[in-house]
Amino acid sequence: MIKITIIGSGNVAQHLIKAFTKSEQIEIVQVFSRKKESVLNLVNADRIVTEFANLHESDLYIISVSDDAISEVSEQLPFKNQLVVHTSGTTSIDVLDSKNRKGVFYPLQTFSKAKSVDFSIIPICLETENPGDYTILDTIAKSISEAVFSISSEQRKSLHVSAVFVNNFTNHLYQIGQEICENNQVPFDILKPLILETADKIKFLSPADAQTGPAKRHDSTTIEAHLNYLTDENQRNIYKLLTQSIQHNDKTL
Incomplete structure (x- = not known):
């Protein structure tokens, strides 16, 4: 099982939680949310954290917050040399703090909390700084989608x-x-x-x-x-x- 922590509780984060929950290859270790009630209907309360200091070790940390908050959130993460990605369509991979390994996990779709989606047909655009990390993201993406692409920040x-x-x-x-x-x-x-x-x-x-x-x-x-x-x-x-x-x-x- 690949262990994932999701940081955020907005539209994209909630749809990712739902998709990963259905995957037999993925274990959601924790979800970081300032307001626990935002995701209580999706994960058990004991897996929801509100402080960065309480984050456990995972194979991947997905930052799914507003674009202007990505950099600040990545700086606050209390660990080093872990694989950290964001889900933004417009933000460069470079905004992520360099103390961790960087990547992008961008699902190209319009998301609304009240509308379910079929994640298997949603294109997921991936980017990493090294091939080993890309292999990890590729495995994770293909566990929930049949449409996975290598896409640079400029693309x-x-x-x-x-x-x-x-x-x-x-x-x-x-x-x-x-x-x-x-x-x-x-x-x-x-x-x-x-x-x-x-x-x-x-x-x-x-x-x-x-x-x-x-x-x-x-x-x-x-x-x-x-x-x-x-x-x-x-x-x-x-x-x-x-x-x-x-x-x-x-x-x-």
């Missing part, structure tokens, strides 16, 4: 920016679509099959090949009608910008 930055476009920005567009529907007494559920089909298409087509709509067709009559219909200035600006981006992309292909 991880590009992945995270890409993820903001395909996830966060796309979700915001869903919100705008829902607002337009609700303002006109149209159920947003009508759009859900379209949303699912759009996402499903890129399993088989590139996003460029899957693009459809008035901007792609250069249908100026429909575009102008949509802009005249929209009364919210922010929505109009987003519509214009995305239309211009789609048409610009056509010219560069």
